[in-house]
Amino acid sequence: MALVVGLTGGIASGKSTVSAMLREQGIPVVDADVIAREVVEPGKPAYRGIAAAFGEDILLPGGGIDRAKLGGIIFHDAGKRQELNSIVHPAVRAEMLAQKEAYIREGRGIVVLDIPLLFESKLEYLADRILLVYVDEETQLQRLMQRNRLSEEEAKARIASQMPLAQKIVMADHVINNNGPLMDTKAQLLRILEDWQQEKE
Numbered sequence: 762m763a764l765v766v767g768l769t770g771g772i773a774s775g776k777s778t779v780s781a782m783l784r785e786q787g788i789p790v791v792d793a794d795v796i797a798r799e800v801v802e803p804g805k806p807a808y809r810g811i812a813a814a815f816g817e818d819i820l821l822p823g824g825g826i827d828r829a830k831l832g833g834i835i836f837h838d839a840g841k842r843q844e845l846n847s848i849v850h851p852a853v854r855a856e857m858l859a860q861k862e863a864y865i866r867e868g869r870g871i872v873v874l875d876i877p878l879l880f881e882s883k884l885e886y887l888a889d890r891i892l893l894v895y896v897d898e899e900t901q902l903q904r905l906m907q908r909n910r911l912s913e914e915e916a917k918a919r920i921a922s923q924m925p926l927a928q929k930i931v932m933a934d935h936v937i938n939n940n941g942p943l944m945d946t947k948a949q950l951l952r953i954l955e956d957w958q959q960e961k962e
């Protein structure tokens with residue numbers, strides 16, 4: 762039986778950083794953010810759903826979704842966010858499950874599902890174990906502002922659209938503290954991986 766791990770955290774807490782480390786160790790990671798981009802490409806049902814719900818103004822001249830504009834709307838409006846989620850999430854979930862099943866059929870012992878909104882969307886049931894990548898609020902804000910070149914106000918709106926990390930920490934099976942240097946993050950991950958490998962033996 763494969764061990765299915767849900768990898769979660771908050772925006773800019775370090776999930777992609779940890780998932781790159783997992784891939785380095787040969788562990789497959791199914792990434793909800795990547796799938797969420799694919800399912801809204803022109804021609805896909807969710808693309809038409811977004812154009813219908815948010816209007817043609819949300820499209821770029823080339824036809825694709827203007828992600829910056831859509832983010833500017835949904836991170837400031839819980840109702841619109843809910844509307845977008847209800848269009849995009851079912852397609853993301855279906856594709857994630859298909860990719861997970863394919864890895865299990867290949868015989869992989871551990872499969873990781875990187876799902877930023879795992880707790881918000883009540884998807885705990887998808888995973889045997891939940892691994893949370895934690896950072897303190899100030900580090901999260903600084904890293905988010907820097908990575909996405911956002912103002913403090915914009916970055917705070919994005920953080921506020923998610924369940925606080927302090928609340929998620931008590932719901933996770935394992936926690937990696939990603940406040941420090943990457944070396945420390947990797948050391949914590951390798952320890953957790955050892956536990957999982959032992960469990961499977």
Ligand SMILES: CC(C)(COP(=O)(O)OP(=O)(O)OC[C@H]1O[C@@H](n2cnc3c(N)ncnc32)[C@H](O)[C@@H]1O)[C@@H](O)C(=O)NCCC(=O)NCCS
Nearest residue numbers: 771772793794797828831832835842846849853877922923
């Ligand atoms: C709003 C959109 C267009 C902004 O695109 P952008 O390229 O700027 O951001 P990206 O997709 O890389 O997401 C970055 C992070 O934002 C956070 N985030 C994204 N969507 C949401 C949401 N609906 N609610 C709360 N946080 C969210 C997540 O932590 C995610 O990792 C995009 O995030 C989107 O389509 N969101 C809806 C789908 C979704 O929920 N994706 C998250 C995982 S399924």
Ligand SMILES: Nc1ncnc2c1ncn2[C@@H]1O[C@H](COP(=O)(O)OP(=O)(O)OP(=O)(O)O)[C@@H](O)[C@H]1O
Nearest residue numbers: 772773774775776777778877904908939941942943
């Ligand atoms: N330990 C660390 N030290 C310094 N910078 C880091 C560390 N971990 C991550 N970062 C940086 O912080 C930013 C956020 O990390 P990352 O992209 O991995 O987060 P994420 O949780 O995947 O974000 P999102 O869900 O929003 O896409 C990136 O610019 C990354 O390079």
